Amino acid sequence: MKLIMAIVSSDDSREVLNRLTKAGFRATVISTTGGFLREGNTTLFLGTDDQKVAQAVDILRQTCRRRTQWVSPLPTLEGPGLEMSEPIEVSVGGAVVFVMNVEQFVQV
Amino acid sequence: MKLIMAIVSSDDSREVLNRLTKAGFRATVISTTGGFLREGNTTLFLGTDDQKVAQAVDILRQTCRRRTQWVSPLPTLEGPGLEMSEPIEVSVGGAVVFVMNVEQFVQV
Amino acid sequence: MKLIMAIVSSDDSREVLNRLTKAGFRATVISTTGGFLREGNTTLFLGTDDQKVAQAVDILRQTCRRRTQWVSPLPTLEGPGLEMSEPIEVSVGGAVVFVMNVEQFVQV
Ligand SMILES: Nc1ncnc2c1ncn2[C@@H]1O[C@@H]2COP(=O)(O)O[C@H]3[C@@H](O)[C@H](n4cnc5c(N)ncnc54)O[C@@H]3COP(=O)(O)O[C@H]2[C@H]1O
Ligand SMILES: Nc1ncnc2c1ncn2[C@@H]1O[C@@H]2COP(=O)(O)O[C@H]3[C@@H](O)[C@H](n4cnc5c(N)ncnc54)O[C@@H]3COP(=O)(O)O[C@H]2[C@H]1O
Numbered sequence: 244m245k246l247i248m249a250i251v252s253s254d255d256s257r258e259v260l261n262r263l264t265k266a267g268f269r270a271t272v273i274s275t276t277g278g279f280l281r282e283g284n285t286t287l288f289l290g291t292d293d294q295k296v297a298q299a300v301d302i303l304r305q306t307c308r309r310r311t312q313w314v315s316p317l318p319t320l321e322g323p324g325l326e327m328s329e330p331i332e333v334s335v336g337g338a339v340v341f342v343m344n345v346e347q348f349v350q351v
Numbered sequence: 352m353k354l355i356m357a358i359v360s361s362d363d364s365r366e367v368l369n370r371l372t373k374a375g376f377r378a379t380v381i382s383t384t385g386g387f388l389r390e391g392n393t394t395l396f397l398g399t400d401d402q403k404v405a406q407a408v409d410i411l412r413q414t415c416r417r418r419t420q421w422v423s424p425l426p427t428l429e430g431p432g433l434e435m436s437e438p439i440e441v442s443v444g445g446a447v448v449f450v451m452n453v454e455q456f457v458q459v
Numbered sequence: 460m461k462l463i464m465a466i467v468s469s470d471d472s473r474e475v476l477n478r479l480t481k482a483g484f485r486a487t488v489i490s491t492t493g494g495f496l497r498e499g500n501t502t503l504f505l506g507t508d509d510q511k512v513a514q515a516v517d518i519l520r521q522t523c524r525r526r527t528q529w530v531s532p533l534p535t536l537e538g539p540g541l542e543m544s545e546p547i548e549v550s551v552g553g554a555v556v557f558v559m560n561v562e563q564f565v566q567v
């Protein structure tokens with residue numbers, strides 16, 4: 244068994260969850276925040292059989308299309324004056340996926 | 352060391368946490384949402400020695416008794432008219448537990 | 460690739476995140492609750508190359524200084540009368556860090 248941790252944009256999370264559930268995947272959903280933009284995003288944890296990992300990743304690829312957006316990262320702790328950086332172009336909307344091994348799975 | 356991720360129903364989470372803490376386990380608690388029913392549940396992360404995993408799982412088994420409940424899953428993205436399924440009987444209240452290996456543990 | 464799960468006090472989380480981001484780490488932030496004190500804390504998930512784990516742990520060590528505080532743990536489920544324990548001295552403010560192996564990393 245593997246545990247998939249997928250961080251997706253909140254705009255895509257409903258669609259992703261519908262497609263994953265329809266394909267028989269089980270998931271637990273967490274509201275999270277991005278470390279860089281400090282904006283809300285969504286993290287999904289999916290425990291699944293080893294041979295279904297590729298299918299889950301496919302669904303994530305198809306649903307979470309990457310797109311670019313101009314943003315101003317938050318001023319850092321050093322103070323708003325010194326560190327207010329120029330707006331930068333970041334790519335958002337994709338999915339960041341980590342697959343980990345599960346040593347033991349128990350369903351009570 | 353192992354990291355246990357246990358998803359329990361929110362009704363059971365207080366009791367589970369009391370029993371685990373009393374038995375000397377340390378835990379971090381996250382409010383999460385179920386992918387299928389889209390209802391709130393609770394996820395516990397417990398880092399523990401390898402030989403205490405079985406005891407933690409026992410406490411989860413004893414505290415999270417599984418019971419059945421009739422529910423209508425949310426209408427999916429295709430629109431409320433087409434996909435409104437019949438109420439179905441689901442079993443809730445159990446615990447879903449993943450045990451993963453920890454390569455390094457650091458306490459600052 | 461490794462996935463670092465670091466539980467830090469909420470007071471330290473902004474500073475920690477600033478330093479990690481400045482050092483080029485990527486992170487996802489979750490508002491969590493401590494199992495014992497039932498107070499809010501912050502959990503960071505950081506996916507990073509194997510050889511950068513030590514640097515991330517260093518930043519956590521430098522930023523999350525441990526300090527002691529007197530607290531009364533919540534009365535447990537057995538009832539406020541019976542289990543109201545004496546205030547105890549706990550050390551807070553440190554960081555609890557788990558490093559796990561990532562079998563597959565996908566960025567869509
Ligand atoms: N130091 C930096 N310099 C320039 N641009 C930067 C940057 N850090 C992040 N970005 C850009 O900003 C987007 C949002 O990052 P954020 O950290 O808010 O939100 C992230 C974060 O929550 C999570 N994430 C990404 N990589 C991660 C990792 N290695 N570990 C943990 N979480 C990660 O996925 C979200 C989306 O990441 P994604 O890569 O698609 O999109 C990122 C990336 O395009
Ligand atoms: N496609 C489907 N068809 C019919 N019935 C379905 C179904 N998906 C889920 N159910 C039923 O609905 C209950 C609640 O699922 P939910 O996804 O909201 O809430 C889940 C989810 O948050 C988590 N979970 C379960 N299996 C998981 C997995 N493999 N990976 C990640 N999270 C999982 O644990 C919660 C409780 O799961 P549990 O199995 O006890 O109970 C499940 C199960 O009995």
Ligand SMILES: Nc1ncnc2c1ncn2[C@@H]1O[C@@H]2COP(=O)(O)O[C@H]3[C@@H](O)[C@H](n4cnc5c(N)ncnc54)O[C@@H]3COP(=O)(O)O[C@H]2[C@H]1O
Binds near residue numbers: 376378466551
């Ligand atoms: N049974 C007990 N008896 C006496 N004192 C106790 C205790 N359990 C916890 N403490 C003390 O209380 C502090 C807060 O614990 P809490 O569980 O609320 O908040 C914890 C918890 O959210 C998380 N954590 C610590 N160890 C963990 C583990 N093995 N697995 C999962 N989460 C852990 O990190 C937070 C800070 O932990 P830290 O060790 O720095 O600080 C702990 C520790 O000093």
